[in-house]
Amino acid sequence: MxxxxxxxxxxxTPKTPSRLFYTYIWADPSDGIERYVGKGKKxxxxxxxxxxxxxxxxxxxxxxxKSGYPLQPTQIFLPSEKEAFDLEIFFIAYYGRDDLxxxxxxxxxDGGEGGGTHARGKTYEDIYGVDRAQEIRQKHSxxxxxxxxxxxxxxxxxxxDSTRALMSEQRKGRKDTPEAIEKRRQGxxxxxxxxxxxxxxxxxxxxxxxxxxxxxxxxxxxxxGISTRQLIEQGVLDLFTSTGKRKKDLF
Numbered sequence: 590m591x592x593x594x595x596x597x598x599x600x601x602t603p604k605t606p607s608r609l610f611y612t613y614i615w616a617d618p619s620d621g622i623e624r625y626v627g628k629g630k631k632x633x634x635x636x637x638x639x640x641x642x643x644x645x646x647x648x649x650x651x652x653x654x655k656s657g658y659p660l661q662p663t664q665i666f667l668p669s670e671k672e673a674f675d676l677e678i679f680f681i682a683y684y685g686r687d688d689l690x691x692x693x694x695x696x697x698x699d700g701g702e703g704g705g706t707h708a709r710g711k712t713y714e715d716i717y718g719v720d721r722a723q724e725i726r727q728k729h730s731x732x733x734x735x736x737x738x739x740x741x742x743x744x745x746x747x748x749x750d751s752t753r754a755l756m757s758e759q760r761k762g763r764k765d766t767p768e769a770i771e772k773r774r775q776g777x778x779x780x781x782x783x784x785x786x787x788x789x790x791x792x793x794x795x796x797x798x799x800x801x802x803x804x805x806x807x808x809x810x811x812x813x814g815i816s817t818r819q820l821i822e823q824g825v826l827d828l829f830t831s832t833g834k835r836k837k838d839l840f
Contacts, residue, residue, distance in 0.1 A: 609630060609666045609668070610629070610666070610667055610668075610669065610673040611628070611629060611630065611634075611664045611665055611666045611673060612626065612627070612628050612664075612665045612667065612676040612677045612680065613626070613627050613628070613629060613633075613634040613662045613663060613664045613665070614626050614663040614680060615627075615634075615637070615646060615650070615662050616662075617649060617653070618653045618659060618660060618661075619653060619656075619658060622693050623693055623694065624645075624646060624649060624693060624694060624695050625637070625696060626677055626684065626696060626700065627696075627700075628670075628674055628676075628700070630670075634662050634664060637650055638650050638651060638654070638660075643696070643697070645695040646695045649695075674700065674701045675701070677701060678699060678700040678701045680700075681694060681696050681698075681699055681700040682699065688732055689728045689729075689731075689732050791818075794817055794818070797831070798817065798821075798826070799817055800831075801826060801829065801831050801833065802817040802820050802826065804829075804832065805825065805826070805829050805833050807833065808833050808834075809833075812825065
């Protein structure tokens with residue numbers, strides 16, 4: 590039996606009752622150290638052998654499998670998804686995350702956010718409370734400080750024509766819900782309000798002012814190359830009519 594067949598055997602074998610949620614813990618079979626905590630149902634716990642949602646866990650499990658170690662996670666069955674999420678959060682805090690230098694786990698979040706409804710659409714403050722949320726954000730910030738951005742080399746990258754066509758096809762017929770539209774609108778309003786409150790904020794110029802400045806520069810070579818704001822600061826716009834003619838020439 591090759592490695593692929595061995596992995597498939599683990600994934601395809603029914604390991605859990607189909608209607609119960611559970612919290613699971615993966616420990617490294619070679620030393621017994623806890624490495625990952627998750628929540629799932631059915632055969633979710635075994636999906637890490639095939640999928641790379643957590644690359645470090647995926648690599649460890651497959652490496653141990655190839656070395657002949659038996660794979661056996663700890664599973665704690667619970668009557669509701671919420672209780673499974675709550676226990677997941679507890680165990681992640683108990684064992685600690687490796688990326689935050691708090692413990693041994695490969696987890697990259699504090700749990701509870703999963704694919705279910707327990708925390709979907711909620712902020713850290715909603716889930717953990719204000720004090721804990723602030724602590725989590727500070728630890729996340731400290732953990733990535735000084736590290737290269739994951740977007741380096743990707744900003745400005747253009748998709749191929751085939752990729753763009755596929756993305757377009759996937760978006761066809763998709764409509765935002767009224768709630769999503771309102772949420773986006775509120776976000777834009779908050780952003781605009783914060784910008785206006787900034788001491789460095791400069792109000793945008795009206796189209797009429799911009800057109801007037803363009804006509805002045807076109808008819809008066811001495812102002813060519815001077816920006817509209819410079820014309821305003823120097824009081825030049827007051828010397829001209831909206832048509833770009835000097836006011837003194839009209840009398």
